[in-house]
Amino acid sequence: MPIASFREILADAFEKRYGVGAFNIVNDLTLHAVLAAAEEARSPVIIQTSVKTVKEIGVGVLFGMWTEMTRGIAVPVCLHLDHCPDRTLISACLEKGWGSVLFDASSLPLEENRRQTIEVVAEAKRYGAGVEGEIEGIRGVEDGMGSDEASKQKTLTAALHFIEDTGVDCFAPAIGNAHGVYKQTPKLDVQRVSDIVSSHPIPIALHGGTGLTTEQFKDLIARGCAKVNISTDVKITYMQSSLAFLREAEAAGKWDPPALFKHVTKAVQEMVTSHFETFGSVGRAS
Ligand code: 13P
Numbered sequence: 667m668p669i670a671s672f673r674e675i676l677a678d679a680f681e682k683r684y685g686v687g688a689f690n691i692v693n694d695l696t697l698h699a700v701l702a703a704a705e706e707a708r709s710p711v712i713i714q715t716s717v718k719t720v721k722e723i724g725v726g727v728l729f730g731m732w733t734e735m736t737r738g739i740a741v742p743v744c745l746h747l748d749h750c751p752d753r754t755l756i757s758a759c760l761e762k763g764w765g766s767v768l769f770d771a772s773s774l775p776l777e778e779n780r781r782q783t784i785e786v787v788a789e790a791k792r793y794g795a796g797v798e799g800e801i802e803g804i805r806g807v808e809d810g811m812g813s814d815e816a817s818k819q820k821t822l823t824a825a826l827h828f829i830e831d832t833g834v835d836c837f838a839p840a841i842g843n844a845h846g847v848y849k850q851t852p853k854l855d856v857q858r859v860s861d862i863v864s865s866h867p868i869p870i871a872l873h874g875g876t877g878l879t880t881e882q883f884k885d886l887i888a889r890g891c892a893k894v895n896i897s898t899d900v901k902i903t904y905m906q907s908s909l910a911f912l913r914e915a916e917a918a919g920k921w922d923p924p925a926l927f928k929h930v931t932k933a934v935q936e937m938v939t940s941h942f943e944t945f946g947s948v949g950r951a952s
Contacts, residue, residue: 670742672766672796673835675710676869678950679892685872685883685945688712689938690748690809690897692719694731695927696904699934701735701743707939709947710742712766712893717750718809720759729762741951746798748895749811756786766796768838768871772803772817776824783832798893799834801825804873806845808897816840822861829866836869836893837862843874846898851877856885863890871895875941876902883944894945899937907933 679686691697691713704711713732720728732745744765750756751770759767769786771779779801787797801824803817817840829837839862841855852874859870869892875883876898883894911929915921942948 669736669765670710670744671794672712672744672746672798675712675742675744676796676836676892679710679947680867680869680890682950683888683890684892684947684950685887685894686710686712686892686947687938687941687945688714688746688748688871688893688895689900689941690714690716690719690895692900692904693723694735695931696900696934697731697735699931700900700938701739702931703935703938703942704741704743704951705739706935707942707948708741708951709942709949710951711938711947712744712746714746714748714895714897715764716748716809716897717752717755717811720747720755725755725758725762729764733763744796748897749804749808751811753782753786757789760790760793760795763793764795766790766798766835768798768800770800770803770811772800776801776820776828780828780831783828783834787833796835797832798836798838798871799828799832800838800840801828802840804838804840804843804845806874808845812845819855819858822858822865825862826865829862829868834868836871838871838873843872843878845874846876847902848874848877851879851882854878854882854886856889859886859889859891869893875899880944884946887945894941896938896941899941900934903933903937904930 872891
């Protein structure tokens, strides 16, 4: 089972209507914590890497970590490159062994996005990899990518033509979701997901997962959101659990880095497990 294809992982989730958590890891500790949570919960998982993380750690080192940490893993896992407008980095990751990429050409005119996405899909296919596509920017800057301006929703016909013409494996519509912390629970255009899926059955990627309610997750997953992205929650859990531990370390005058790593790993693992429960993916790998 171990390294599964993006298409396979999402096909099962889409068919059975559960969500596969796609967590943006930031280092070895978070990679380990997400994989450990997936193994313990017998849940499939997608490990997401932002362009910033890939550039900071390096394509080779990051892929080496992935290869070593997933050796012998018993649940379906896939390594995914999140929001990447850079074709050179996409090629480097595909060549190295990433299982899928989100080619983010949402800032290009639709026709140019379509043309280049067709090329990326053909390139990915040569490596047996998958592609997520988008035609509207998801609001919110994340790891230096994106914009705080809401992008104008394209017509349903435009979205369907894009999906059919490009052959992407997964589609990410803008439905009022946003990266980062929501100031209030957003009103989401859930009908958009149903409209796309009923005309063209394709796994939908739900971006901006941090801060959505359990009801919103369940409703969107039932409508076809098979990939559920979580990034901000990883960062907040990582930083806040570190802070709490360091405050106690300071008070006690005890400075033991491995104890800090263990504490943060446990916090990230618990956060991931609780998302698996909400997404209905627990036990799906048994
Ligand atoms: P959040 O940062 O809101 O969790 O969104 C993650 C995401 O959509 C990554 O592409």
